[in-house]
Amino acid sequence: MRFGRISKALALAATAALALSACTGGTPEPTKTSTSATAANGGNVTVAETDGFTSFNSNSSTGLSDLNSKIDYATHSGFNYVDNNLKIVRNEQFGKYEKVSENPLTIKYTINPGVLWSDGAPVDANDLLLSWAAMSGYYNDATLDKNYEVKSGTSYFDYAGDSSGLALTSFPVLGDDGRSITLTYSKPFADWEISFGVLVDVPAHIVAIKSGLKDAAALTALLKTVPKGDPAKPVAANPQLRKVSNFWNTGFDTDGMPDPSLALSNGPYVVKNIDAGQSLVLTRNTDYKWGPTPHLDTITVRQISDPSAQVAALRNKEIDIAAPQASADTVEQLKALKSQGVTTQQGQKLGYDQVTMNFKGVMSNPAYREAFLKTIPRQEIVDKLIGPMDPNATPLNSQLFIPTQAAYKETVLTNGSSAYKDVDIAGAKALLNGATPTVRILYNKDSANRVDEFAMIAASAAQAGFKVVDEGKSKTGWTDPLYAGDYDAAVFGWTSSGVGVSTVPQVFKTGAISNTNNFSNPVADQLMDELIVTPDAAKQDALKVQIDKLIWASYYGLPLFQGIGITGIGPNVSGLVYTPSNNGVWWNVWDWQRTK
Secondary structure (H helix, E strand, C coil): CCCCECCCCCHHHCCCCCCCCCCCCCCCCCCCCCCCCCEECCCEEEEEECCCCCECCCCECCCCCHHHHHHHHHHCCCCEEECCCCCEEECCCCEEEEEEEECCEEEEEEECCCCECCCCCECCHHHHHHHHHHHHCCCCCCEECCCCCEEECCCCCCECCCCCCHHHECCCEECCCCCEEEEEECCCCCCHHHHCCCCCCCCHHHHHHHCCCCCHHHHHHHHHHCCCCCCCCCCCCCHHHHHHHHHHHHCCECCCCCCHHHHCCCCCEEEEEEECCCEEEEEECCCCCCCCCCCCCEEEEEECCCHHHHHHHHHCCCCCEECCCCCHHHHHHHHCCHHHCCEEEEEEEEEEEEEEECCCHHHHCHHHHHHHHHHCCHHHHHHHHHCCCCCCCCCCCCCCCCCCCCHHHHHHHHCCHHHHCCCCHHHHHHHHCCCCCEEEEEEECCCHHHHHHHHHHHHHHHHHCCEEEEEEECCCCCHHHHHHCCCCEEEEEEECCCCCCCHHHHHHCCCCCCCCCCCCCHHHHHHHHHHCCCCCHHHHHHHHHHHHHHHHHCCCEEEEEEEEEEEEECCCEECCCCCCCCCHHHHHHHHCEEEC
């Protein structure tokens, strides 16, 4: 699912993408922006972001990042979006989708006439078919080895989300009108409404031309002729489909303003200019009439990594919106700008910080994993990092639920989290039995919170006999060893859109795209397979309670705390409404206004 992302701000406090959860209480209610000035259309708003833009395809593994996803959201449209209350909002100006049949589950998507790419080409069934091909894994016939590397067969599209839901679909039926596509599932799929068509963000006609085909129709003809992949009977890779998938995988990656055909928009804004590592400029898509109408003429995105520097830029009126990583210092600094007309919004986020153990290398020994987890000072971490912002904050005691969810109390009673309520150095030493294993701890050293978390964890682990190696890396480099599995323990975080259950297998299933620590449990895999085809919410919770217990019993790692989000908004901007989801302030970018 595209909605799961390792958040650059939370996850590793720096880039990447994915995970689970929903909103919790504990912090003050978000403060809504208000102004007595008259809002007007037009003008520019400047927003600070932690990271730089690197790709126009945020669905690919190389394009997956926090900012890429936000720019993708601002420049593309689709059949629905998730609002600040975590409700799915249909965009029937773009098109409609309808459940044709319950058994088998059959969904028809139809794009309205007049929906266009910014080069004037229609957004149509060809684009939807390419999205389905990339996200479903339909053509893959690869078999992976124990290191999750391709052992035989071919894996075509390097999709960064979870394919297990769309993998249940047969080849789509394209409508005669050229604007519709119908998906039929072999089993019920709980997340069907958010698994497909949320954004149509890769133009099929450009992918076709860039991979040597005449046009989008030729690409569709190719996809129709290539048979479904069967890992039990792998065949030689189709050379033309390989060219198509290779371009989809990396062809939209860039560190500057590319060939304009790679920056096409079908949403409210278009990328006008990129100054690599510095800024990006969006301009209003004047042809856009198939979604909420944007107010601003332009949006300037400045890359400012340091939270204090973001606050300083807001104070100096160099930017209008700052959303730095929340800390006691940044909260205090932002609130100090109230006299200058700066409004502060604060609330819980859908992300949580965690420590994850690698199931390979030295930590393949379960006794070492358990011992290390016993040393993690979760309460101290919460008290020092979150307590100054939320005095009611407590350590998070579930991998799959948050405190405001009904099943949280139930899972905490049975999942085994009580064993890690307090630091237990004596228990850790007993498990180590005189051993002094070396543990390499990976984290984003450009994040103040990650640096503090590492320091507290390292000091406590050393007391039990662990030899801690500081593997902190810069925000541009720490995700490489994470996905390569080149670490023993990692400190980072997950975030999500707050809807659906497909992020669970995306993170925890054997060999899944975001399973970064080689966790594998056959029983959990079976339960996750059942989870995604179970639409009933109560039954979903029951399955997740079982999965949560299995994760804790494996000494997977420890959740630390649920994140807090904070946004500073200058006096000349209105329309921003706080959301806990991963799009942050961008979720209603069309409502942003410059005030007189």
